[in-house]
Amino acid sequence: MDTQLIVGIVIAIVVLLALVGGTGFVLSRRRRISLREEPKADTDQVTDGSQRQVDRSGGYQAGSGFSFSQGGAGSATIDRPEPVVEPETPVELETPVEPEPAAEPETGGEPESTAPVVEDAAVEESVVQEAAVEEAAVEEPVVEEPEPAAAEPEPVVEPEPVVEPEPVVEAVPEPAAPALDEIAPTEGRLSRLRGRLSRSQGAIGASVLGLLGAGDLDEDSWEEIEDTLVMADLGTAATSTVTERLREELATGKVRSADDARAALKRVLVEQLRPDLDRSVKALPHADRPAVVLVVGVNGVGKTTTTGKLARVLVADGRRVLLGAADTFRAAAADQLQTWGERVGAGIVRGKEGADPASVAFDAVNTGIGDGVDVVLIDTAGRLHTKSGLMDELGKVKRVVEKKAVVDEVLLVLDATVGQNGLMQAKVFAEVVSLTGVVLTKLDGTAKGGIVFRIQEELGVPVKLVGLGEGADDLAPFEPEAFVDALL
Numbered sequence: 001m002d003t004q005l006i007v008g009i010v011i012a013i014v015v016l017l018a019l020v021g022g023t024g025f026v027l028s029r030r031r032r033i034s035l036r037e038e039p040k041a042d043t044d045q046v047t048d049g050s051q052r053q054v055d056r057s058g059g060y061q062a063g064s065g066f067s068f069s070q071g072g073a074g075s076a077t078i079d080r081p082e083p084v085v086e087p088e089t090p091v092e093l094e095t096p097v098e099p100e101p102a103a104e105p106e107t108g109g110e111p112e113s114t115a116p117v118v119e120d121a122a123v124e125e126s127v128v129q130e131a132a133v134e135e136a137a138v139e140e141p142v143v144e145e146p147e148p149a150a151a152e153p154e155p156v157v158e159p160e161p162v163v164e165p166e167p168v169v170e171a172v173p174e175p176a177a178p179a180l181d182e183i184a185p186t187e188g189r190l191s192r193l194r195g196r197l198s199r200s201q202g203a204i205g206a207s208v209l210g211l212l213g214a215g216d217l218d219e220d221s222w223e224e225i226e227d228t229l230v231m232a233d234l235g236t237a238a239t240s241t242v243t244e245r246l247r248e249e250l251a252t253g254k255v256r257s258a259d260d261a262r263a264a265l266k267r268v269l270v271e272q273l274r275p276d277l278d279r280s281v282k283a284l285p286h287a288d289r290p291a292v293v294l295v296v297g298v299n300g301v302g303k304t305t306t307t308g309k310l311a312r313v314l315v316a317d318g319r320r321v322l323l324g325a326a327d328t329f330r331a332a333a334a335d336q337l338q339t340w341g342e343r344v345g346a347g348i349v350r351g352k353e354g355a356d357p358a359s360v361a362f363d364a365v366n367t368g369i370g371d372g373v374d375v376v377l378i379d380t381a382g383r384l385h386t387k388s389g390l391m392d393e394l395g396k397v398k399r400v401v402e403k404k405a406v407v408d409e410v411l412l413v414l415d416a417t418v419g420q421n422g423l424m425q426a427k428v429f430a431e432v433v434s435l436t437g438v439v440l441t442k443l444d445g446t447a448k449g450g451i452v453f454r455i456q457e458e459l460g461v462p463v464k465l466v467g468l469g470e471g472a473d474d475l476a477p478f479e480p481e482a483f484v485d486a487l488l
């Protein structure tokens, strides 16, 4: 009897300890991982349910305040320069010629039926590649082998398997067992980082509110409001719309207190930022291929950093990400990107320094398709030496990539601290590739947050993300309301 009682007590204690231990473990893991409370329908697993969701994110997820979506059927970017390459390629340093494009099983080696007649080495390289791709595109898209299982008897005989056109580029290192670092919650980032906008806050919020709150405004005061907005880089068009709307608001006679003034200003500014625009980043995979995101912009604006930060959010959201280091101009840029990849658990494809960026981009997409990743983020070089040089390079990158997959998103990264110049750069880029979104970086270092208004107005492209610091988690989705809140 006594023994039974003792045994009973012992068992009860053991069970109790197990419960306490288990709960503690779960809680501590949760704390580390910082998740969303509810998974969001639109950012959850891919709908196609294919085998690509081998989650390498270390099992953590960050329910994102970020909004990701799938690109449309057609290219999100419209322009399509004449497909035949020809006489351009002024710069391109040579890259090793690919030995085996001819080794295709069938189609005994006359891939470059049309263009390549005369070409010099560089052009040839790109054309061969494109030709190879073309024919690859015809054959392989459907070939998803149904038996991903391991032990097949003789995997040999597949007609088309390996001979991907894989161009010049070298490494396809995979992040082996990345020491993932923790990611801050992505939900509500802009609000949390609002303090970083303090300089703009003073420039727009404080002064305009001060004037509005002063009661009846004479023309001098209105002029002062306009000046303030122009100084904050809103630009003349947005400034006059905003002041016009403010006049209307005040004319209703409903603005009687400082709070009313704030509410009216907020309303007007948010309205001006077009909250209706689709700011989701088209980074979700398609049924048979990854999403492809091109990150473009001039040197030093924060492209590589942004690509890394974005990869981090995507990986944390359970996506498999492959980075393409198509900024081959500066070896350090690829190293930098590789470091990001290792940190966040994303693979990278990089070329030799000076390699053809289009080759690297192509190879990244090709590898991404082969590996079944969800999204390929391509960091490009932004040497704005001449517009035609940029045209050549970016145009070619996009063209070559599109032989393999639709480019879903072209994100232009702009440095908010350069103001006016940034806009000029933006316009050049917009002429070269159709932009689908803007990432405005370094908003933490400027009083000219008003540039957001202007960019959208002048480019007609939504600001989708903002950079608010150098830290790995200092990238936030752009939310008009939260942004204006932070300014006021």
Ligand SMILES: Nc1nc2c(ncn2[C@@H]2O[C@H](COP(=O)(O)OP(=O)(O)OP(=O)(O)O)[C@@H](O)[C@H]2O)c(=O)[nH]1
Binding pocket: 297, 298, 299, 300, 301, 302, 303, 304, 305, 306, 327, 330, 333, 381, 382, 440, 441, 442, 443, 444, 445, 466, 467, 468, 469, 470, 474
């Ligand atoms: N303060 C601040 N610094 C940033 C932000 N985004 C990037 N940076 C910094 O800007 C510098 C340049 O960033 P990169 O990512 O190397 O710029 P890049 O456009 O890739 O430059 P290239 O590789 O030369 O073309 C780095 O020191 C970044 O840490 C931001 O939002 N705020």
